[in-house]
Amino acid sequence: MFLESRTKYTIWILLFFLLFNTPNNLFSQSFADKSIEYKVKVGYLYNFLQFIYWPRDTFKDSRKPLILAIFGKNPFGYIIEQIEDQTARGRKIKVLYITEISEKLKDCHIIFIPKKEQKNFPEILKIINKLPIVTIGEDEEFNKSEAMISLIKLDRKIVFEINLKKALQNNIKISSKLLKLARITE
Numbered sequence: 001m002f003l004e005s006r007t008k009y010t011i012w013i014l015l016f017f018l019l020f021n022t023p024n025n026l027f028s029q030s031f032a033d034k035s036i037e038y039k040v041k042v043g044y045l046y047n048f049l050q051f052i053y054w055p056r057d058t059f060k061d062s063r064k065p066l067i068l069a070i071f072g073k074n075p076f077g078y079i080i081e082q083i084e085d086q087t088a089r090g091r092k093i094k095v096l097y098i099t100e101i102s103e104k105l106k107d108c109h110i111i112f113i114p115k116k117e118q119k120n121f122p123e124i125l126k127i128i129n130k131l132p133i134v135t136i137g138e139d140e141e142f143n144k145s146e147a148m149i150s151l152i153k154l155d156r157k158i159v160f161e162i163n164l165k166k167a168l169q170n171n172i173k174i175s176s177k178l179l180k181l182a183r184i185t186e
Contacts, residue, residue, distance in 0.1 A: 038076045040158050041151055042083060045112060045136070048149065049088035051175035054109060054132050065094040069108040071124065072099060072117035101127065110134040113147075121147065132171045148172065149182075161185050 049066055066088055074080065074097060084095045098104055098111075101123045105111060111128070113121060115138040125146055128135070136149045140161065148170070150161045162182040167174055
């Protein structure tokens with residue numbers, strides 16, 4: 001079982017780097033269709049879970065899953081379900097759908113905030129500020145507003161920016177492998 005999960009993890013890491021490090025990789029192809037764009041973003045979310053480290057005391061129970069929340073209307077459709085119950089860093093992934101600002105946000109490890117919901121970010125931040133929760137949005141302005149990661153459509157490609165200062169303030173560590181692929185902002 002351990003060997004099987006370790007092999008699966010190794011395959012995902014290799015796939016991640018092959019996709020990002022080839023000249024015509026999948027993540028740099030143009031997107032005519034929104035569904036393709038969101039399939040790519042689901043791939044990013046899954047791989048972010050593999051390369052982000054939370055403080056040890058974040059997981060008091062060794063069986064506690066990694067919780068990825070989608071705030072507001074789910075832009076991914078059924079595609080996001082593909083990562084439900086997969087594993088990342090030895091933990092099952094649970095996808096949670098949160099439609100209103102509440103204390104439930106404190107139970108999450110990553111919160112994806114679609115572009116249409118980013119107006120709610122200041123209120124979300126009041127609840128989760130300084131907690132080890134990764135916030136991910138969909139444009140450059142979002143990253144400048146205290147978010148940690150932004151998925152940005154740039155020249156018909158999806159790239160990502162990481163606000164390293166914000167991540168460190170919230171005790172989130174990000175693998176150097178992921179940082180090499182990102183645009184770093186403050």
